[in-house]
Amino acid sequence: MNGPLVDSGGVPGWLRGLVEISGELDAKTFTRFAVPNGEATRAAAVLILFGEGDGRGPDVLLQRRADTLGSHAGQVSFPGGGAEDGDHGPVGTALREAEEETGVDPAGIRPLAVLPELYVPVSSFAVTPVLAYWHEPSPVHPVDPAETAAVARVAVADLTDPANRFRVGRPGTGYTGPAFEVGEMFVWGFTAGLLSVLLTLAGWEREWDHTDVRELDVALARHEARLRRAEPEERG
Secondary structure (H helix, E strand, O other): OOEEOOOHHHOOHHHHHHHHHHHHOOHHHOOOOOOOOOOOOEEEEEEEEEEEOOOOOEEEEEEEEOOOOOOOOOOEEOOEEEOOOOOOOHHHHHHHHHHHHHOOOHHHEEEEEEOOOEEEOOOOEEEEEEEEEEOOOOOOOOOOOOOEEEEEEEEHHHHOOHHHEEEEEEOOOOEEEEEEEEOOEEEOHHHHHHHHHHHHHOOOOOOOOOOOEEEHHHHHHHHHHHHHHHHHHHHO
16 A cells, blocks of 8 residues: 655655655556556565755665666666565565665665555566655665666756756657666666656656657667766776
8 A cells, every 4th residue: 555654744845745645646647557467476666765965955866787687687776676575565675675785774764655556567576666765874885786787876956957858769669758867877667757757746847858759779879888988087
């Protein structure tokens, strides 16, 4: 059951609206895919961890999956994964996975709300997003480079910057969806769709060009080329 986990009165003002509206949302708010009846799915959860740091206002924790993974290789995502025995629900799954993947200390995280369960057809996961506030931030890093290539706190101001937003598509598939390009993070697919809706619901969205649709594979290749060019400069 989705909805607030805390009294919104104790939530930072900029997050309060998302917490208060969480119980009114359903899966259709975020996706056109419904969890199929009678089909085997695997329960999973992701942690949407918002914090404040570096004087840049609110930010959110994202990770880039390793290119060698068999599922969603190289994609940017929220920390998270499949449920395990002993997790005590989606909040437990989200916190455990976040700690295992990014090294974040769960003691500094305050879960705020559970969002509707969302179906991801490509992996047959039924994913529950958990909204949380990082009241005592801790250092983060890729715990296992074989699974996680990079971890970053991405400023909401950068995500809402119209220069960093566009849509991506795959010719011949009918797929188009929102995307973000911020630093080393190229966000598309499930994560970008979820982020896009949350930015709108929270009232943070700025007007951007929805007609800017780029071919996904071409946009990804250009992003990766920029990262390669940046590597020598960082070493220097």
